[in-house]
Amino acid sequence: xxxxxxxxxxxxxxxxxxxxxxxxxxxxxxxxxxxxxxxxxxxxxxxxxxxxxxxxxxxxxxxxxxxxxxxxxxxxxxxxxxxxxxxxxxxxxxxxxxxxxxxxxxxxxxxxxxxxxxxxxxxxxxxxxxxxxxxxxxxxxxxxxxxxxxxxxxxxxxxxxxxxxxxxxxxxxxxxxxxxxxxxxxxxxxxxxxxxxxxxxxxxxxxxxxxxxxxxxxxxxxxxxxxxxxxxxxxxxxxxxxxxxxxxxxxxxxxxxxxxxxxxxxxxxxxxxxxxxxxxxxxxxxxxxxxxxxxxxxxxxxxxxxxxxxxxxxxxxxxxxxxxxxxxxxxxxxxxxxxxxxxxxxxxxxxxxxxxxxxxxxxxxxxxxxxxxx
Amino acid sequence: xxxxxxxxxxxxxxxxxxxxxxxxxxxxxxxxxxxxxxxxxxxxxxxxxxxxxxxxxxxxxxxxxxxxxxxxxxxxxxxxxxxxxxxxxxxxxxxxxxxxxxxxxxxxxxxxxxxxxxxxxxxxxxxxxxxxxxxxxxxxxxxxxxxxxxxxxxxxxxxxxxxxxxxxxxxxxxxxxxxxxxxxxxxxxxxxxxxxxxxxxxxxxxxxxxxxxxxxxxxxxxxxxxxxxxxxxxxxxxxxxxxxxxxxxxxxxxxxxxxxxxxxx
Numbered sequence: 001x002x003x004x005x006x007x008x009x010x011x012x013x014x015x016x017x018x019x020x021x022x023x024x025x026x027x028x029x030x031x032x033x034x035x036x037x038x039x040x041x042x043x044x045x046x047x048x049x050x051x052x053x054x055x056x057x058x059x060x061x062x063x064x065x066x067x068x069x070x071x072x073x074x075x076x077x078x079x080x081x082x083x084x085x086x087x088x089x090x091x092x093x094x095x096x097x098x099x100x101x102x103x104x105x106x107x108x109x110x111x112x113x114x115x116x117x118x119x120x121x122x123x124x125x126x127x128x129x130x131x132x133x134x135x136x137x138x139x140x141x142x143x144x145x146x147x148x149x150x151x152x153x154x155x156x157x158x159x160x161x162x163x164x165x166x167x168x169x170x171x172x173x174x175x176x177x178x179x180x181x182x183x184x185x186x187x188x189x190x191x192x193x194x195x196x197x198x199x200x201x202x203x204x205x206x207x208x209x210x211x212x213x214x215x216x217x218x219x220x221x222x223x224x225x226x227x228x229x230x231x232x233x234x235x236x237x238x239x240x241x242x243x244x245x246x247x248x249x250x251x252x253x254x255x256x257x258x259x260x261x262x263x264x265x266x267x268x269x270x271x272x273x274x275x276x277x278x279x280x281x282x283x284x285x286x287x288x289x290x291x292x293x294x295x296x297x298x299x300x301x302x303x304x305x306x307x308x309x310x311x312x313x314x315x316x317x318x319x320x321x322x323x324x325x326x327x328x329x330x331x332x333x334x335x336x337x338x339x340x341x342x343x344x345x346x347x348x349x350x351x352x353x354x355x356x357x358x359x360x361x362x363x364x365x366x367x368x369x370x371x372x373x374x
Numbered sequence: 375x376x377x378x379x380x381x382x383x384x385x386x387x388x389x390x391x392x393x394x395x396x397x398x399x400x401x402x403x404x405x406x407x408x409x410x411x412x413x414x415x416x417x418x419x420x421x422x423x424x425x426x427x428x429x430x431x432x433x434x435x436x437x438x439x440x441x442x443x444x445x446x447x448x449x450x451x452x453x454x455x456x457x458x459x460x461x462x463x464x465x466x467x468x469x470x471x472x473x474x475x476x477x478x479x480x481x482x483x484x485x486x487x488x489x490x491x492x493x494x495x496x497x498x499x500x501x502x503x504x505x506x507x508x509x510x511x512x513x514x515x516x517x518x519x520x521x522x523x524x525x526x527x528x529x530x531x532x533x534x535x536x537x538x539x540x541x542x543x544x545x546x547x548x549x550x551x552x553x554x555x556x557x558x559x560x561x562x563x564x565x566x567x568x569x570x571x572x573x574x575x576x577x578x579x580x581x582x583x584x585x586x587x588x589x590x591x592x593x594x595x596x597x598x599x600x601x602x603x604x605x606x607x608x609x610x611x612x613x614x615x616x617x618x619x620x621x622x623x624x625x626x627x628x629x630x631x632x633x634x635x636x637x638x639x
Contacts, residue, residue: 028386028414052415071509072532142584148564151627155585160626192549192567196627241414249508250463250482251387262387
């Protein structure tokens with residue numbers, strides 16, 4: 001693979017050494033992106049723990065719309081596979097379900113197992129553009145917007161909002177369904193709207209079965225959430241500055257931290273495609289970028305750039321599987337033995353960073369440094 | 375009066391949780407200077423960042439404060455902390471008593487989980503003032519929060535008890551309220567989204583949710599009692615409560631026992 005320092009091509013070992021020195025000398029490093037295979041994300045958490053960095057995935061904002069609601073009130077969710085097998089009613093909420101391709105699969109077949117087996121499957125939509133290829137019934141969104149409409153629907157389902165209403169028929173459909181599924185992108189309705197939707201689903205489960213089916217983000221956010229959970233017991237926006245993982249979605253929001261000048265070095269991990277933030281060129285940054293072709297990386301994306309193999313393409317890797325809603329093994333589709341996995345590069349950086357810290361080139365100062373070092 | 379004077383703008387966020395007058399009263403200046411306040415692996419201490427003058431009194435003054443000072447007054451149970459300047463997130467988090475006075479503005483989550491005492495912010499407050507942090511059971515929980523300026527979105531989000539008085543608030547004021555009272559001159563769109571109980575009073579408001587039902591003009595004794603209790607804290611808020619008020623009930627998406635009062639006409 002290829003590596004660059006300040007836009008100049010260098011040997012990979014030199015780039016790894018430069019990356020380690022940059023990160024080991026930082027006061028408040030940031031490890032961001034995390035759009036990568038599970039092994040690389042795990043390696044990024046290990047590196048962050050060693051250098052006292054904070055973490056935030058590229059999928060941070062949409063992921064926390066879902067995690068915020070989950071932490072506040074819990075959720076009853078299902079997977080695409082279960083929805084295909086069991087649902088007799090599918091509610092597409094907003095625009096995102098129509099861009100996912102999932103509705104085509106759901107509309108093409110009916111429930112084959114469970115209490116709704118043998119019944120026809122109805123697809124209904126609240127908001128969103130619809131699709132001529134998917135037979136569905138469209139309901140209008142209230143003028144107050146989609147989150148307000150979810151609240152209205154919840155009030156209608158529970159009988160707290162009465163009288164004739166355009167959504168009253170949809171409320172009846174949800175109550176009468178044997179296995180309802182609400183497909184939604186939490187980022188589209190926000191944390192408040194998602195919490196309201198989870199409340200609607202729980203209300204429906206008083207008398208029937210209904211589940212939310214949150215769509216994943218395209219940047220491995222849900223896999224990162226799982227790695228973060230098994231690594232720290234918390235969500236992905238954690239900081240190791242004080243030696244232990246502190247979870248703080250506001251404080252460790254990468255965009256906020258960079259804008260506030262709280263970060264002095266960063267590592268951007270994207271072995272899979274993810275939009276590169278502008279700050280990688282302004283802030284001393286190490287970028288690990290995946291590319292199918294060597295010439296796809298320019299080398300000026302950050303101070304230190306190291307090309308890595310694309311997981312699931314150059315080598316087999318554990319990645320998020322949207323259909324199963326789980327981390328699953330993806331075989332290599334175009335094996336490239338010469339391509340270094342990001343996890344291996346991160347392990348090398350960790351080894352050298354640890355050596356730098358031990359040799360006193362950087363790291364924790366004496367317990368009580370001179371005043372005015374603040 | 376004890377005084378902490380920030381030497382220079384801190385290079386990282388500092389965590390001042392637990393630095394209350396009562397706690398500092400039990401320490402010498404040398405001991406206090408060794409308290410860890412940094413949030414990076416540099417291990418900054420209070421003495422690295424502040425010049426300290428401690429006299430064991432229940433008054434503490436923080437001078438030269440900036441918005442990188444987090445959790446100022448967190449855990450305060452008694453006494454008074456006066457801050458000259460701005461503060462960061464979670465001002466007065468979990469405080470149970472005493473008073474906090476901020477001369478500048480505050481970051482997000484001011485007063486979160488505070489069960490007692492009074493917080494006064496002369497300037498603005500960030501998002502979720504009096505609101506719950508990620509995964510927390512409640513925001514403001516019995517304390518009094520007075521904000522002289524404008525607040526961000528979700529003022530009083532998931533608050534369980536207590537009183538918030540603000541000049542202006544952004545969208546979704548009183549979202550997910552469990553109980554308590556919010557009085558503001560102006561609030562943004564969709565107040566009370568998902569509120570179960572609680573009272574919102576606003577002279578002006580943005581778009582209302584379709585799950586709030588108007589229940590007519592209400593001449594309630596409780597409003598006059600609230601006006602009386604608010605007179606000392608905020609004469610403007612008290613005057614608002616004495617005006618003829620129209621009531622909306624909501625959020626009917628949830629329990630629906632909350633209410634929004636706005637001036638008639």
